[in-house]
Amino acid sequence: xxxxxxxxxxxxxxxxxxxxxxxxxxxxxxxxxxxxxxxxxxxxxxxxxxxxxxxxxxxxxxxxxxxxxxxxxxxxxxxxxxxxxxxxxxxxxxxxxxxxxxxxxxxxxxxxxxxxxxxxxxxxxxxxxxxxxxxxxxxxxxxxxxxxxxxxxxxxxxxxxxxxxxxxxxxxxxxxxxxxxxxxxxxxxxxxxxxxxxxxxxxxxxxxxxxxxxxxxxxxxxxxxxxxxxxxxxxxxxxxxxxxxxxxxxxxxxxxxxxxxxxxxxxxxxxxxxxxxxxxxxxxxxxxxxxxxxxxxxxxxxxxxxxxxxxxxxxxxxxxxxxxxxxxxxxxxxxxxxxxxxxxxxxxxxxxxxxxxxxxxxxxxxxxxxxxxxxxxxxxxxxxxxxxxxxxxxxxxxxxxxxxxxxxxxxxxxxxxxxxxxxxxxxxxxxxxxxxxxxxxxxxxxxxxxxxxxxxxxxxxxxxxxxxxxxxxxxxxxxxxxxxxxxxxxx
Amino acid sequence: xxxxxxxxxxxxxxxxxxxxxxxxxxxxxxxxxxxxxxxxxxxxxxxxxxxxxxxxxxxxxxxxxxxxxxxxxxxxxxxxxxxxxxxxxxxxxxxxxxxxxxxxxxxxxxxxxxxxxxxxxxxxxxxxxxxxxxxxxxxxxxxxxxxxxxxxxxxxxxxxxxxxxxxxxxxxxxx
Numbered sequence: 001x002x003x004x005x006x007x008x009x010x011x012x013x014x015x016x017x018x019x020x021x022x023x024x025x026x027x028x029x030x031x032x033x034x035x036x037x038x039x040x041x042x043x044x045x046x047x048x049x050x051x052x053x054x055x056x057x058x059x060x061x062x063x064x065x066x067x068x069x070x071x072x073x074x075x076x077x078x079x080x081x082x083x084x085x086x087x088x089x090x091x092x093x094x095x096x097x098x099x100x101x102x103x104x105x106x107x108x109x110x111x112x113x114x115x116x117x118x119x120x121x122x123x124x125x126x127x128x129x130x131x132x133x134x135x136x137x138x139x140x141x142x143x144x145x146x147x148x149x150x151x152x153x154x155x156x157x158x159x160x161x162x163x164x165x166x167x168x169x170x171x172x173x174x175x176x177x178x179x180x181x182x183x184x185x186x187x188x189x190x191x192x193x194x195x196x197x198x199x200x201x202x203x204x205x206x207x208x209x210x211x212x213x214x215x216x217x218x219x220x221x222x223x224x225x226x227x228x229x230x231x232x233x234x235x236x237x238x239x240x241x242x243x244x245x246x247x248x249x250x251x252x253x254x255x256x257x258x259x260x261x262x263x264x265x266x267x268x269x270x271x272x273x274x275x276x277x278x279x280x281x282x283x284x285x286x287x288x289x290x291x292x293x294x295x296x297x298x299x300x301x302x303x304x305x306x307x308x309x310x311x312x313x314x315x316x317x318x319x320x321x322x323x324x325x326x327x328x329x330x331x332x333x334x335x336x337x338x339x340x341x342x343x344x345x346x347x348x349x350x351x352x353x354x355x356x357x358x359x360x361x362x363x364x365x366x367x368x369x370x371x372x373x374x375x376x377x378x379x380x381x382x383x384x385x386x387x388x389x390x391x392x393x394x395x396x397x398x399x400x401x402x403x404x405x406x407x408x409x410x411x412x413x414x415x416x417x418x419x420x421x422x423x424x425x426x427x428x429x430x431x432x433x434x435x436x437x438x439x440x441x442x443x444x445x446x447x448x449x450x451x452x453x454x455x456x457x458x459x460x461x462x463x464x465x466x467x468x469x470x471x472x473x474x475x476x477x478x479x480x481x482x483x484x485x486x487x488x489x490x491x
Numbered sequence: 492x493x494x495x496x497x498x499x500x501x502x503x504x505x506x507x508x509x510x511x512x513x514x515x516x517x518x519x520x521x522x523x524x525x526x527x528x529x530x531x532x533x534x535x536x537x538x539x540x541x542x543x544x545x546x547x548x549x550x551x552x553x554x555x556x557x558x559x560x561x562x563x564x565x566x567x568x569x570x571x572x573x574x575x576x577x578x579x580x581x582x583x584x585x586x587x588x589x590x591x592x593x594x595x596x597x598x599x600x601x602x603x604x605x606x607x608x609x610x611x612x613x614x615x616x617x618x619x620x621x622x623x624x625x626x627x628x629x630x631x632x633x634x635x636x637x638x639x640x641x642x643x644x645x646x647x648x649x650x651x652x653x654x655x656x657x658x659x660x661x662x663x664x665x666x
Contacts, residue, residue, distance in 0.1 A: 068593035230622035265625035286618055414626060416598040419591050 013041040013087060014110040014433050019096045021046040022053020024405020025115035026073040027419045031426035033080045033088060038433065041087040042080070043109075045100075048149065049093040049453040049485045050461060053117060055415070056478075057148040060179040061196035064475065069415055077455050092453035093482075097368040099450050106374075106400055107443040110436070111429050114383055114390070114403040115422070118363035118411040122381075124171065128315025129359070134160065134324035135315060138176045138360035145183060145206070147199035152480035158205060161323075165209035165355040169327050171312055172360035173218040175414075178231035180358055181214045181304055185235075185243050188300075197469065197476040214304040215352065219311045219332055219341055222252045223262075228414070229269055235304060236276040240290035242298030247273060251308040309333065311341070313349065315357065326353045363411035376401070382410045388425035389432075400436075402429055457489045464488045546583040547572045555642045559586055560652035573644065577603055577637035577651060588653060594638035596620055599627040601637035606650040613640055613649075629654040 016032060018025045021044045029042050050056065052070050059066045080088035096102055096116075106112055121137040129135060136144075136157070143151045151157070168184055170177045186192050187206040218225060225232075236245055254274050259267050275287035295301075314328040331347035334340065367378040376398055377384025377391045383403040384391040390401040404425035405418045413421075453461070461479070469476040479485045549555070554570035557580060561567065571580050578601045581588035589600040596619050605613065610633040616624070620639045627634060637651075 063597070065592050065595035065597040068595060068597070069591045071593055072589075072591065228622065229625050230619065233618065233622060264630065268621065268625060414598065415591055416600045416626065419589060419598075419600060420628070 013039045015041045015043070015108065016111045016113065016429065016433075017043045017045060017096075017105050017109045018113045018115055019045050019102075019105075020053060020114070020116035020405075020407075021051040021090065021092070022115065022117050022405065023055055023069055023415050023418045024053075024117060024407070024422050025113070026052070026076070027069075027422035028113050028115055028404045028426050028429075029088070030072065030076045031423045032429060033076060033083075033086050035426065036086065036430050036433070039085055039087075040433075041089070043089045043091060045094055045096050046090065046092040047095040047116075049457070049482060051090060051092060051458055057143055057146045059146075060142075060183065061146065061198035062182070062192055063179075064196070066415060069419075081455055088455075090453075090455040090458065091447070092458060093486075094447070094450055094452045097370055100445060100447075102368055102370045103374060104443070104445060108445045109400065110433060111400050111402060113425065113429065114401070114407050115405045117406045118365045118381070120364035120366040121359070122361035122364045124312055124359055124361065126312055126314055128317055128324075131322065132315050132317045132324050132357075133322050134165075134355060135357045135359070138170075138172070138180060138358055139363055141180060141358050142176060145199055145202040147197070147202070147478035147480050149480060149482045149485065152199055152478075153201065158201065160205070162205045162208040163210070166212045167352070167354045168211060168214045168356045168358070169352055169354045170214065170216050170358045170360055172226070172362070173216050173306065174226035174360060174362065175228055175231045176362075177216055177358075177360040178227045178235060180360060181216055182231075182234055182238065184209070184211055184356075185214055185238055185302055185304055186241065187211060189241055195474055197474060197478055199478065199480060200472075201480065209356075210300065211302060212300075213302070215307050215354075216304065217307045217310050217312070217329070219309070220339070221308050221334060222247070222306070223257070223266070224339070225269075225306070229265060229272065232269065233272060236272065236287075237290060238304075239276070239292045242293045242295075243302045243304065245276065245304045245306070247277070247306045248308075251306070252277075309344070310350070311343070316351070324355060324357055326351050327357060363406065365407050365410065374398075380410070383407055388421075388428050451486070453486075453489070460489045461485055546575060546579060555644065555647045556649075557642060558648075558650040560650065562587065562653055562655040571642055573642055575642050577601070577635075577640045577642075580642070581637060581653075586653070588637055590638055596623060596636060596639055599623045599636065602627040602629075602654055603635055603637045603640070603651040604629075604631050604654055605633040605635055605640075606652075607633050609646050609649040610635075612645045627654075 018029050025044055029044050032040060032042055044051070046053075052073065055067050055070055077088055077090060080086050094100055096105060102112070121139050123129060133156075140151055140157075144154065144157050170180055184206070187209055193203055239245070252273055257270060259270065272287070275283045280288055280292055309332040310329040311332055312327055313330050315324065316326045316328060317324055328349055328351050330349050331344040332341050333344040335342050365381040365383070367376075367383075371378050375392045375394075377393045377395065384393075384395070385403050385408055386397070388402050388404055388408060390398040390403050392398050402425055404422045406412070408421065408425070465476045465478055479488060549570055549572040553573065555573060556568055556570055557577070558566055558568045559581060567584070567586065569580060569584060576594065578588060578590050578594050581601070582590065588603075591600040592598040594601070602624070613635065616635060616639065620636050623636060624630060624634055640646075642649075
């Protein structure tokens with residue numbers, strides 16, 4: 001490990017720093033390096049010692065194919081680290097805004113792209129949300145089972161009594177909610193998890209839970225569900241393990257929708273639900289690919305349910321232990337013409353008993369502390385920008401500063417849409433660099449004694465994780481703490 | 492020469508999307524694949540295939556032809572072997588097609604629009620491909636994922652267009 005380095009001040013290179021090494025940051029770097037005709041020096045900064053952000057710590061462990069973008073990033077890094085035309089550098093374990101100020105970074109670079117994603121949680125803002133044992137945000141829960149060093153060994157999760165978890169509520173029905181439902185429902189199916197890179201300490205906890213039912217609760221109706229068809233299909237397909245789904249007739253039944261009004265994805269979603277809700281033998285062939293076990297063969301009965309038009313209003317806990325006992329919800333209705341959610345006063349509140357509650361309302365963008373002082377605009381959970389060019393608080397262009405991915409648009413969209421976004425923003429950076437004179441101020445970022453990782457360090461960490469995984473018959477065994485990561489490259 | 496500008500449909504409210512998909516498909520038929528449309532001179536560049544290791548060199552006499560209509564309307568025709576996917580062919584020839592998931596049908600970045608004359612000759616898409624196509628920008632009725640379409644004698648001469656990502660009027664840009 002190298003302890004003292006300067007960001008090289010190569011003559012003739014336009015210098016671009018990217019803040020964050022997740023798909024948004026890395027796809028921006030990839031595009032810049034592949035498309036720029038003028039020589040550039042791209043530095044990707046990452047808060048953690050390890051790269052890839054949500055691809056590594058967000059994507060579900062049973063979706064390894066979604067993480068294949070990491071191969072593209074690795075190929076890109078290896079190629080441009082020793083390229084004749086451009087330069088590439090990865091600096092891990094350094095937080096922009098903390099050890100290195102954004103202000104200084106802007107001084108030293110020709111362009112800075114903010115790609116640090118959404119680092120906070122959207123909240124319910126109801127009583128009991130933060131002080132009840134058994135209530136977790138989706139971000140924390142996902143980071144936990146993916147071995148994120150910030151939370152992988154958090155006692156709140158490790159010491160929670162998983163053996164008492166039978167009924168689960170998930171608030172929100174985006175793909176993260178679906179991932180969480182799938183992982184919880186299949187917690188004891190080794191065939192799914194054994195070979196993945198799921199955190200083994202998390203899996204051990206989860207396996208203890210004798211789960212019976214998972215409710216996926218949306219505040220709007222079926223039409224406004226946020227999940228995509230792939231994730232919904234995966235849930236239905238759990239029936240081959242004896243895990244069955246249902247939707248109340250009030251929220252979904254055949255012939256409920258005038259399909260000519262809807263797009264293809266919705267039509268397919270309706271068909272999928274109609275078919276899977278039918279008895280097995282009566283379905284079209286695409287919906288009976290995997291035989292389902294007969295009820296007598298299923299020893300622990302498990303169900304999941306899509307629930308709609310409900311808003312949580314109160315989390316109820318045991319006064320002695322602070323443990324979650326139930327969730328009170330009020331009914332909603334949608335008011336035309338804009339389908340605004342309003343409380344349905346005619347229906348009485350309901351109380352769902354539950355042992356685990358996951359709030360999956362989406363990730364929230366958090367402004368860097370320096371934004372205020374620098375006059376950088378930030379609104380509705382993302383950096384104020386016009387086509388990726390960052391705006392000031394007074395809506396003028398902020399010189400040299402860009403944003404891509406979730407911190408530009410909010411926490412929506414799959415890796416493919418983040419890629420498109422990163423490419424578009426990359427194009428604008430290149431466009432601007434062509435006309436903009438190079439930074440005249442010769443200011444140099446000095447990493448001094450700041451402990452950090454390089455790309456070569458990551459390659460070593462990666463090899464070690466893959467090796468440890470192989471020994472355990474898994475794809476990879478992630479290091480679960482910063483200390484373990486850094487120790488692996490000490491010698 | 493013309494510029495294909497689709498992708499707009501993804502910006503419309505869900506309820507409007509379906510009719511505009513049909514509209515854009517009609518446009519496709521009229522513009523991209525109409526042989527009367529004046530296109531840029533097509534390049535025959537079989538030589539470039541040899542540069543790339545992972546594309547097999549076709550056995551003489553068994554070459555299959557595939558034509559890509561690029562985002563700017565230019566056409567490129569290649570001679571390839573049976574079994575190569577459209578994604579491999581495009582990437583092997585440095586065309587602008589990404590395979591973010593490495594060709595494993597887990598994203599929609601290798602979306603192509605197939606000439607309707609060839610569409611029915613390709614084996615039908617599986618559910619997982621359709622699930623991904625649901626998320627593709629500028630979806631048409633003859634859209635496929637490049638990673639799932641393998642060259643065969645049945646589709647010799649196939650023509651596919653790369654959708655242009657002209658999302659200049661994205662709502663987010665005005666936020």
